[in-house]
Amino acid sequence: MKNTHRRRHKFPCVWPEPSLNIALIEPEIPPNTGNIARLCAATGTSLHLVGQTGFRLNNPAMRRAGLDYWASVDLHQHLAVEKFMQEIANKRFYLFSTSGSKIYTATSYQPGDYLIFGNESRGLPDDLLALYPDMVLGIPIRTDHVRSLNLATAVAIVLYEALRQIQNPENPHR
Numbered sequence: 001m002k003n004t005h006r007r008r009h010k011f012p013c014v015w016p017e018p019s020l021n022i023a024l025i026e027p028e029i030p031p032n033t034g035n036i037a038r039l040c041a042a043t044g045t046s047l048h049l050v051g052q053t054g055f056r057l058n059n060p061a062m063r064r065a066g067l068d069y070w071a072s073v074d075l076h077q078h079l080a081v082e083k084f085m086q087e088i089a090n091k092r093f094y095l096f097s098t099s100g101s102k103i104y105t106a107t108s109y110q111p112g113d114y115l116i117f118g119n120e121s122r123g124l125p126d127d128l129l130a131l132y133p134d135m136v137l138g139i140p141i142r143t144d145h146v147r148s149l150n151l152a153t154a155v156a157i158v159l160y161e162a163l164r165q166i167q168n169p170e171n172p173h174r
Helices: 030-043 060-065 080-088 126-131 150-168
Strands: 019-027 047-049 076-077 093-096 114-117 137-140
Touching: 019 030, 019 150, 030 047, 047 080, 060 080, 060 126, 076 080, 080 126
Parallel strands: 019 047, 019 114, 047 076, 093 114, 093 137
Antiparallel strands: none
């Protein structure tokens, strides 16, 4: 369905080619996945659901959160984490975790990057984090108040930082 909303101002943006990729490892909460799918549709980002989800893809809450944008989502499903990681082994990727010792803004994102997030209750598997310790990034939070951010919020923060950097390739950290 073509969006009929009339924006008053169209922001200039160079969308990355190839597109960025968001990968969710075994997501559990349907509305989070629906919100992330809508974010991917809005930014031309591919969405990869990896491993077993905690819900069916026709879940009403997930569909509702994604509204009528599902036809615009470049959705890929992967049965197993190990197989997915083998498929992207020669591509650039980053893992996002509360255990990350490097801040998410300290890297230079490029078109085609894979931004990989764990599920809502456990995050990314420890063995995956141990395999790629230099690729683990984190978002600063006040851990005296909360354990982690909402998955959809974390994805949005990182995705828009990557897009911001791609817009300013001469000075991505500005």
